[in-house]
Amino acid sequence: MPFYAGRTMNTPAEVPDGVVAVVRKLLPDNDLGAALAKQLPYARVASGCRCGCATVDLVVDRSAVGPAPQEPGNPVVGEGSIRGVDGQTVGGVILFAGGGYLSCLEVYSFGDEPIAELPDPAVVDP
Numbered sequence: 001m002p003f004y005a006g007r008t009m010n011t012p013a014e015v016p017d018g019v020v021a022v023v024r025k026l027l028p029d030n031d032l033g034a035a036l037a038k039q040l041p042y043a044r045v046a047s048g049c050r051c052g053c054a055t056v057d058l059v060v061d062r063s064a065v066g067p068a069p070q071e072p073g074n075p076v077v078g079e080g081s082i083r084g085v086d087g088q089t090v091g092g093v094i095l096f097a098g099g100g101y102l103s104c105l106e107v108y109s110f111g112d113e114p115i116a117e118l119p120d121p122a123v124v125d126p
């Protein structure tokens with residue numbers, strides 16, 4: 001289980017490399033994606049999900065980097081599916097932004113159990 005699961009960080013923590021890798025994989029190949037990628041060095045982990053899954057809420061230092069040209073009313077900036085060991089889709093990931101800033105990487109499961117470990121980017125298909 002990731003260190004942030006079920007927690008709100010007193011001090012926003014460094015974003016784990018695995019989260020950065022999955023976020024990069026989901027970013028769209030356009031101006032929006034390029035601008036959101038520039039925010040990654042200034043992003044921190046704000047909190048995790050109460051259910052114990054690998055979903056992570058992000059906060060970006062807005063004094064360090066500007067907002068991305070995000071379409072209003074469309075918080076989803078990237079999506080992917082997660083492949084399980086025998087190739088079937090076991091869940092998915094959704095990358096959210098708000099006001100032009102990265103805000104959340106949601107990890108959801110199609111099974112009864114939450115996906116507690118962040119998937120390897122190699123099994124994430126955008």
Ligand SMILES: [Zn+2]
Pocket residue numbers: 049050051052053054055114
């Ligand atoms: Zn959860």
